[in-house]
Amino acid sequence: MLNKQTVTDTVVRGQTVLVRVDYNVPMKDGRIVDDLRIRESLPTIELLRKKGARRIVLISHLGRPEGQKVLEMSLKPVYKRLAELLPKVFFVPDVSGPDVEDAVEALPVGGVLLLENLRFFPGEEANSADFAKDIVDSTHADLFVQDGFAVVHRAHASTSAITAELPSVAGLLLEKELTGLSKVAESPSHPFVVVIGGAKVADKQPLIDKYAKIADKIVVGGKIAADGYTSPLDRVYVCEDFIEGSEGDLAGKKLDIGPKSVAKVTEVLSGAKTVLWNGLMGMAEVPEFAGGSIAVARAISGNTKAYSVVCGGDTTGFVENLEKTEPDLHFSLISTGGGAALEFLLGESLPGVEALDEK
Numbered sequence: 225m226l227n228k229q230t231v232t233d234t235v236v237r238g239q240t241v242l243v244r245v246d247y248n249v250p251m252k253d254g255r256i257v258d259d260l261r262i263r264e265s266l267p268t269i270e271l272l273r274k275k276g277a278r279r280i281v282l283i284s285h286l287g288r289p290e291g292q293k294v295l296e297m298s299l300k301p302v303y304k305r306l307a308e309l310l311p312k313v314f315f316v317p318d319v320s321g322p323d324v325e326d327a328v329e330a331l332p333v334g335g336v337l338l339l340e341n342l343r344f345f346p347g348e349e350a351n352s353a354d355f356a357k358d359i360v361d362s363t364h365a366d367l368f369v370q371d372g373f374a375v376v377h378r379a380h381a382s383t384s385a386i387t388a389e390l391p392s393v394a395g396l397l398l399e400k401e402l403t404g405l406s407k408v409a410e411s412p413s414h415p416f417v418v419v420i421g422g423a424k425v426a427d428k429q430p431l432i433d434k435y436a437k438i439a440d441k442i443v444v445g446g447k448i449a450a451d452g453y454t455s456p457l458d459r460v461y462v463c464e465d466f467i468e469g470s471e472g473d474l475a476g477k478k479l480d481i482g483p484k485s486v487a488k489v490t491e492v493l494s495g496a497k498t499v500l501w502n503g504l505m506g507m508a509e510v511p512e513f514a515g516g517s518i519a520v521a522r523a524i525s526g527n528t529k530a531y532s533v534v535c536g537g538d539t540t541g542f543v544e545n546l547e548k549t550e551p552d553l554h555f556s557l558i559s560t561g562g563g564a565a566l567e568f569l570l571g572e573s574l575p576g577v578e579a580l581d582e583k
Contacts, residue, residue, distance in 0.1 A: 228580045229393040237276030242365035246372035247284035247302045268371045268395040279331045281363045282338045291346030303338045320358035356385040371395025374561040376576030383576030404557035413497035421446030421503030445505040450478035480506030481516035493523040499532040525553040535559035
């Protein structure tokens, strides 16, 4: 990350700045369930205003409309939430063309314009140079800021092709994510503990394999452990007792880690200096089976000497919801990127980062 230019070092006064944010927020019945990604975009927007940007144009996607205009995946609800958090925010239901040009020209100084869902158009996922050029031409942008960490592992028009059209730098969120994850991937303080949960061994095994060489302890819980995961390594602790369902289809199923495992995991986490948590300990969406995950969250938060990273969509969503009722919980980084964070932690290339301008 340190070899890429960032918005902090860039002159933006009087310019129109195009910002790729990630507003792919969870929705239910037309309502935003968790606005973390919206709130995490605010520091970059506010910095651009402070540095004198003339206009700020935001581009994002939501869901998987497969190149079609799907009303339920419009970014209009996101615009409404953003307008509650910032002044002078506007929306246009397109990404290029006369309506976008007019909306950009009408923006007041420091105004923010959110364009419609990029994935309504096939050119986005096709990494179309023409699609990217149309956006740049319509917005009259002078600078591109990549701040959508959760999408930088994709070579799409708004992460890759667009960087050929404009000077391109990293935003504050992207810089924060990569800096924070680097502390885990490249230079963790020891003891280093990795907590792995979730349902699919295939998704987690690469992470276990890599960090078994680096971490002092790996804890494996969730359905992976319940299904009988084993490891020949002493440093890998697989949760050993479970809470079972008692009714209906859940009867007899191992749905959360049990008290013996909770005690062991809590003890391991208490002495850690670095913690990486990816994957829940059980079926945490059901309160009856959320106890193990809550215990892990509290143990990580309670170890104030540790640098702690939470990543993975289900895990970050769970922590965000838990913080609503337990606001004193603290984590060094709650990553906004699911696949992007995982690929970075595994040492894989991120096209949306590689495409940015070098320092």
